[in-house]
Amino acid sequence: MLKILLDLVNPFDEPLCVDNIPKDTPTHHILGLLHKIYKPINFDLKVSAIPTAHSAVDLEKVGVKIKPNKSLTWPMEFKKPMYMFWSKPTLRMPVVHVDNFFEVVIRNLIAYEQYTPADNCVTSYTMAMPMLVSTPADITKLGKSGVIVSHLGSNEKASEMISSICKNVNLQDFYYMEPWKNIVEYCDSWLSNFGVFKGTYVDTPWKAIALLATITVFLTTLIQFFRQQITPCASAYNQTDGFDHMRNVWTVIQICIVFDLLSKCRIVTCPFIQFICYIEFNYLIV
Numbered sequence: 001m002l003k004i005l006l007d008l009v010n011p012f013d014e015p016l017c018v019d020n021i022p023k024d025t026p027t028h029h030i031l032g033l034l035h036k037i038y039k040p041i042n043f044d045l046k047v048s049a050i051p052t053a054h055s056a057v058d059l060e061k062v063g064v065k066i067k068p069n070k071s072l073t074w075p076m077e078f079k080k081p082m083y084m085f086w087s088k089p090t091l092r093m094p095v096v097h098v099d100n101f102f103e104v105v106i107r108n109l110i111a112y113e114q115y116t117p118a119d120n121c122v123t124s125y126t127m128a129m130p131m132l133v134s135t136p137a138d139i140t141k142l143g144k145s146g147v148i149v150s151h152l153g154s155n156e157k158a159s160e161m162i163s164s165i166c167k168n169v170n171l172q173d174f175y176y177m178e179p180w181k182n183i184v185e186y187c188d189s190w191l192s193n194f195g196v197f198k199g200t201y202v203d204t205p206w207k208a209i210a211l212l213a214t215i216t217v218f219l220t221t222l223i224q225f226f227r228q229q230i231t232p233c234a235s236a237y238n239q240t241d242g243f244d245h246m247r248n249v250w251t252v253i254q255i256c257i258v259f260d261l262l263s264k265c266r267i268v269t270c271p272f273i274q275f276i277c278y279i280e281f282n283y284l285i286v
Contacts (some may be wrong), residue, residue: 011102012094031112053131055136056145062187063088066145068095076128076246078179079081080186091179098158099151104166114169126166131180144274149262 056066069092071077080089096102109122133139136155139162142148143155150158174180 011105012225016254030098031108038112051081052180054187056141058130058187059091059132059183060141063089064186066142067092069093070095076125076176076179078182078186080182090182095147095148095149097151098148098161103161103165110166110169119175119228120171120173121175123166123169124170124173125229127171127174128176128180130163133159135159162181167214203286239275 003176065088067090077092110126112118113120113123136159137154138156152158
């Protein structure tokens with residue numbers, strides 16, 4: 001009977017498990033029992049700082065995948081793969097149903113943690129969610145990832161609810177500091193640029209083939225350029241030929257495409273590559 005009652009107030013996708021709660025556990029309120037079920041097994045708060053926020057859309061841009069974590073102990077785990085080229089870093093989080101009843105349950109659990117000695121696992125969760133959700137587009141992304149099921153009729157309402165659910169709440173310790181710290185380190189490293197590159201140009205086999213072909217043409221053009229510099233007579237002869245001039249114009253277009261690709265991936269910040277592209281462009285356009 002108690003489990004049926006708790007399931008009615010559970011806003012998360014996974015069923016509640018009361019087997020791990022001893023029968024002689026002192027509980028003064030149904031919120032206390034619900035809080036004990038949600039509390040992680042190894043709950044250890046060591047850091048009190050709130051980390052930098054990164055929305056779900058921002059994480060997608062740098063190549064982070066968001067997947068459901070089928071557990072009711074409020075886990076949010078961030079894992080980086082061993083080989084970045086073959087897989088993406090993943091943030092796992094519990095599946096939640098967002099509706100008006102969700103807001104009632106979460107606000108009551110926050111109040112329970114604020115006015116009792118209970119640990120701040122629920123408050124930490126409600127602090128983490130607004131970091132991921134800043135616009136309706138973030139709700140759309142999390143919905144496609146399967147971690148949010150909205151029953152409010154619009155993503156705007158869901159975004160407003162999640163953004164405001166933890167306002168004016170005092171949080172002494174943030175439970176998810178470790179995964180959020182790893183997210184910040186990843187977003188600030190060169191790996192995030194590689195994630196942007198991979199998500200834009202090599203997320204499908206055809207894009208990878210097209211990129212390889214473009215780089216091959218670019219390198220071939222560089223080789224031809226240096227060969228013409230070594231043989232100036234042949235170079236002068238080729239530039240008088242109309243067909244070769246058209247070929248040079250087409251090569252310039254290809255160089256512009258590759259240069260744009262490199263700039264988006266922040267690879268052209270290398271002065272040597274900038275110099276080579278500039279010299280070759282000015283040489284072939286003549």
